[in-house]
Amino acid sequence: MANTATHDHAHDHHDHKPHGLKRWLFATNHKDIGTMYLVFACAMFFMGGAMALVIRAELFQPGLQFVDPGFFNSMTTMHALLMIFGAVMPAWTGLANWMVPMQVGAPDMALPRLNNFSFWLLPFAFTLLLLTLFVPGGAPAGGWTLYPPLSLQAGDSFPLTIFAIHLMGISSILGAINVVVTILNMRAPGMGLLNMPLFCWTWLITAYLLIAVMPVLAGAVTMLLTDYFFGTSFFAASGGGDPVMFQHIFWFFGHPEVYILILPAFGVVSEIIPTFSRKPLFGYESMVYASASIAFLSFIVWAHHMFTVGMPLAGQLFFMLSTMLIAVPTGVKVFNWCATMWKGSISFETPMLFSIAFLFLFTIGGFSGLMLAIVPADFQYHDSYFVVAHFHYVLVPGAVFAIMAGVYYWLPKWSGRMYNEKVGKLHFWLSTIGVNVLFFPQHFLGLAGMPRRIPDYSTQFADWNMVSSIGAFIFGFSQLLFVYVIWSAVRSGEKAADRPWEGAHGLEWELPTPAPYHSWETPPSRAVISQGAMH
Amino acid sequence: MTRHARSALAAAAFAILGGLAPLAAHAEWGNVNMTVGVTELSKEIHSLHMTIFWWCVAIGVFVFGWMIWSLVAFRKSQGAKPDTTMTHSTKAEIIWTVIPVVILVIMAIPAARTLIAIEDTRNTEISIKVTGYQWKWHYDYLGEDVKFFSSLARASDEARQLKSGVNPESVENYLLDVDNPLVVPEDTKVRVLLTAQDVIHAWWVPAFGMKKDAIPGNVNELWFKVEKGKTGLYRGQCAELCGRDHGFMPIVVKVVTKDEYRAWLAAQKPGAAAPADTTSEPAADAAPTVAALPAAPRG
Numbered sequence: 004m005a006n007t008a009t010h011d012h013a014h015d016h017h018d019h020k021p022h023g024l025k026r027w028l029f030a031t032n033h034k035d036i037g038t039m040y041l042v043f044a045c046a047m048f049f050m051g052g053a054m055a056l057v058i059r060a061e062l063f064q065p066g067l068q069f070v071d072p073g074f075f076n077s078m079t080t081m082h083a084l085l086m087i088f089g090a091v092m093p094a095w096t097g098l099a100n101w102m103v104p105m106q107v108g109a110p111d112m113a114l115p116r117l118n119n120f121s122f123w124l125l126p127f128a129f130t131l132l133l134l135t136l137f138v139p140g141g142a143p144a145g146g147w148t149l150y151p152p153l154s155l156q157a158g159d160s161f162p163l164t165i166f167a168i169h170l171m172g173i174s175s176i177l178g179a180i181n182v183v184v185t186i187l188n189m190r191a192p193g194m195g196l197l198n199m200p201l202f203c204w205t206w207l208i209t210a211y212l213l214i215a216v217m218p219v220l221a222g223a224v225t226m227l228l229t230d231y232f233f234g235t236s237f238f239a240a241s242g243g244g245d246p247v248m249f250q251h252i253f254w255f256f257g258h259p260e261v262y263i264l265i266l267p268a269f270g271v272v273s274e275i276i277p278t279f280s281r282k283p284l285f286g287y288e289s290m291v292y293a294s295a296s297i298a299f300l301s302f303i304v305w306a307h308h309m310f311t312v313g314m315p316l317a318g319q320l321f322f323m324l325s326t327m328l329i330a331v332p333t334g335v336k337v338f339n340w341c342a343t344m345w346k347g348s349i350s351f352e353t354p355m356l357f358s359i360a361f362l363f364l365f366t367i368g369g370f371s372g373l374m375l376a377i378v379p380a381d382f383q384y385h386d387s388y389f390v391v392a393h394f395h396y397v398l399v400p401g402a403v404f405a406i407m408a409g410v411y412y413w414l415p416k417w418s419g420r421m422y423n424e425k426v427g428k429l430h431f432w433l434s435t436i437g438v439n440v441l442f443f444p445q446h447f448l449g450l451a452g453m454p455r456r457i458p459d460y461s462t463q464f465a466d467w468n469m470v471s472s473i474g475a476f477i478f479g480f481s482q483l484l485f486v487y488v489i490w491s492a493v494r495s496g497e498k499a500a501d502r503p504w505e506g507a508h509g510l511e512w513e514l515p516t517p518a519p520y521h522s523w524e525t526p527p528s529r530a531v532i533s534q535g536a537m538h
Numbered sequence: 539m540t541r542h543a544r545s546a547l548a549a550a551a552f553a554i555l556g557g558l559a560p561l562a563a564h565a566e567w568g569n570v571n572m573t574v575g576v577t578e579l580s581k582e583i584h585s586l587h588m589t590i591f592w593w594c595v596a597i598g599v600f601v602f603g604w605m606i607w608s609l610v611a612f613r614k615s616q617g618a619k620p621d622t623t624m625t626h627s628t629k630a631e632i633i634w635t636v637i638p639v640v641i642l643v644i645m646a647i648p649a650a651r652t653l654i655a656i657e658d659t660r661n662t663e664i665s666i667k668v669t670g671y672q673w674k675w676h677y678d679y680l681g682e683d684v685k686f687f688s689s690l691a692r693a694s695d696e697a698r699q700l701k702s703g704v705n706p707e708s709v710e711n712y713l714l715d716v717d718n719p720l721v722v723p724e725d726t727k728v729r730v731l732l733t734a735q736d737v738i739h740a741w742w743v744p745a746f747g748m749k750k751d752a753i754p755g756n757v758n759e760l761w762f763k764v765e766k767g768k769t770g771l772y773r774g775q776c777a778e779l780c781g782r783d784h785g786f787m788p789i790v791v792k793v794v795t796k797d798e799y800r801a802w803l804a805a806q807k808p809g810a811a812a813p814a815d816t817t818s819e820p821a822a823d824a825a826p827t828v829a830a831l832p833a834a835p836r837g
Binding site: 064065066067068070071072073076144145146150152153156239240241244245246247280281282283284285286287288289311312313316319320323324327328330331334335337338341342344345346347348349350359362363366367370373374377378379380382383385386387446447450451452454455456457458459460461462463464465466467506 | 567569570571572573579582583586587590591594597598601602604605608609612613614615618619620621622624625626627630631634635638639642645646649650652653654656657697698699700701702704705706707711712713714736737738740742744747748749750751753754755756758759774775776777778779780781782783784785786
């Protein structure tokens with residue numbers, strides 16, 4: 004071991020790095036691993052997206068035209084698993100890998116080998132998951148929430164799915180530990196916690212959420228596994244268990260998971276809006292406290308996903324009130340972003356456009372979230388397309404737009420080259436129009452009484468389903484532009500300046516462009532830190 | 539913001555509203571909001587829904603107005619100069635924490651009141667046990683010895699097969715029609731006890747405002763009281779993913795007058811004349827009231 008360590012040490016200095024396959028297989032560099040995470044996330048995004056298009060193609064018209072209802076259920080289940088665990092979470096880890104060391108003035112992540120391991124678990128996890136499409140009984144079709152007893156009706160896909168989820172969970176926990184250790188131990192001297200950029204803050208909080216709840220998910224799916232194979236009856240009423248208990252355990256993981264997906268988005272947007280408003284972030288400290296409050300509240304609202312399971316009145320009231328309370332810190336964030344733009348000097352480059360769309364559309368998702376918190380109304384909304392519209396508004400123009408904004412924003416620093424602003428803007432407009440045509444009508448469908456997760460519907464729902472499907476195809480295919488714009492930038496984009504955005508502050512912009520392989524080999528001086536902080 | 543920009547903004551807003559209006563006028567396109575329903579609770583829920591909706595609209599007008607104003611008024615291309623001294627304001631933070639809390643309290647009070655009414659299952663007059671099966675419903679009129687299954691109607695079932703070639707538009711009440719509807723009297727507090735045989739289902743009739751899960755090993759309850767004079771057919775669907783044919787186990791409730799209900803119930807009892815679709819023994823002494831009501835009501 005000691006030998007290997009000195010060997011690596013000798014070679015890793017400056018830009019010496021292994022070439023070819025070895026560079027990636029044995030990668031310990033935060034940028035290489037970050038790139039792999041992002042490429043992996045992109046691949047999963049397109050695979051999950053293709054499944055979404057199967058869903059929307061089948062729902063284009065009433066009647067079953069293309070797929071069997073069982074396969075349709077597999078598509079909704081796999082779409083969710085791929086998008087949540089394969090696309091959004093790895094994309095955030097990828098961005099954390101790239102940005103956290105650069106933003107805190109460190110040379111790399113604290114635990115590089117762990118970093119390698121946590122990435123390389125993912126291709127195996129998702130190979131297992133995708134293999135289920137080809138096993139007898141088909142891919143899991145009980146919904147990504149895996150509610151028993153339905154999820155226990157799965158065929159041979161069952162153990163593969165459970166093992167894949169375990170691997171994803173281990174990967175997330177290790178990634179989260181790495182972020183925590185890096186942020187707490189590797190900040191440059193002079194950088195206090197409250198000097199950190201908000202992206203580091205929101206990721207630090209996210210990492211704690213991950214460490215807290217991924218083991219809960221692992222426990223829940225392990226109990227499913229023993230119910231399936233070893234005759235336990237944790238969730239089988241016939242053996243003294245309770246199917247509802249699974250839902251409590253699952254959502255105790257599941258609700259913080261929602262904030263795991265969205266908190267880093269708050270961080271990215273909090274970096275981009277000040278840059279293009281040419282003005283420091285308004286209310287930095289209250290943003291930090293608001294993020295922490297959201298994380299805390301996320302642990303005590305889980306049962307709002309299950310208002311219809313028949314809880315006691317007191318329980319329903321508690322979860323209604325605690326859920327409504329989340330609107331307060333979330334509101335503080337939105338108001339702070341508005342105040343950041345107020346009296347700024349705003350320009351509209353692609354990252355800013357995506358952040359503005361985030362602001363508008365995430366707020367719409369927040370409104371429908373508030374409506375869903377009202378228990379009596381939720382008895383109508385629950386498990387209808389209104390819910391589908393709600394969580395896609397917070398996850399697509401919420402989390403996904405923020406990831407794209409972040410990629411556009413930092414790409415010049417990563418690659419040393421600028422993307423084509425015209426194509427970037429085209430990608431933005433097509434995505435924004437597409438996403439609204441896709442998801443806004445789903446509010447109408449849900450309110451009019453269309454349940455979610457159905458492959459076919461009554462003819463009264465035909466019109467808006469057709470509109471929604473058209474939006475899905477616009478949105479889906481315009482994402483090819485995203486790949487094109489990044490590919491062409493990395494290949495042949497114009498050379499980018501060290502600080503390509505005139506309003507950009509933060510340690511990452513104090514590094515040369517493209518960023519050196521080992522970001523900060525010597526920690527930045529206090530002067531550089533305070534110049535970078537600017538808030 | 540310049541006067542020019544302001545009028546452009548107003549024009550854009552009107553164009554959007556104007557563009558939507560003809561769509562909303564069209565019958566099917568106009569199906570965009572929660573049904574008011576036919577029970578006291580469904581009406582309360584609807585008004586609660588509209589109240590929160592308008593609160594959200596009001597907050598949205600303020601927040602989006604603020605955003606749009608900033609984006610238009612402080613454009614760099616128009617020579618806006620940033621005010622970099624504006625970094626925080628404790629006063630503003632307190633204001634935009636306290637005001638939302640107040641609004642939430644205002645929202646929570648009627649919500650809690652309605653919720654308490656929903657949970658009040660006292661003084662119910664009829665109890666029906668509803669059991670979810672993959673993929674049909676079973677209805678059991680407790681204490682009446684009347685029970686039957688309710689499955690997707692045949693016409694829909696044929697049309698919904700993969701590549702059936704049948705145009706769903708040609709099937710009346712496509713996917714929302716059953717062989718044997720649940721029959722309940724108007725103006726009566728009906729208690730529904732929900733459970734399931736295999737996996738979790740959920741019983742949802744939007745016009746009654748209620749949805750609740752049917753869970754194996756658990757008994758849940760909900761109640762509804764259809765207003766007097768609101769007889770007719772009300773349709774809903776299973777709302778919890780329950781496997782391959784989750785989309786094909788609709789719920790149809792036929793609301794009749796109390797007299798019609800009594801006659802129907804009597805006809806269903808074992809020993810009464812055979813109703814068409816339920817499997818009871820044919821009896822010689824047919825009850826005279828049967829003719830008053832079609833034995834197999836169809837939607």
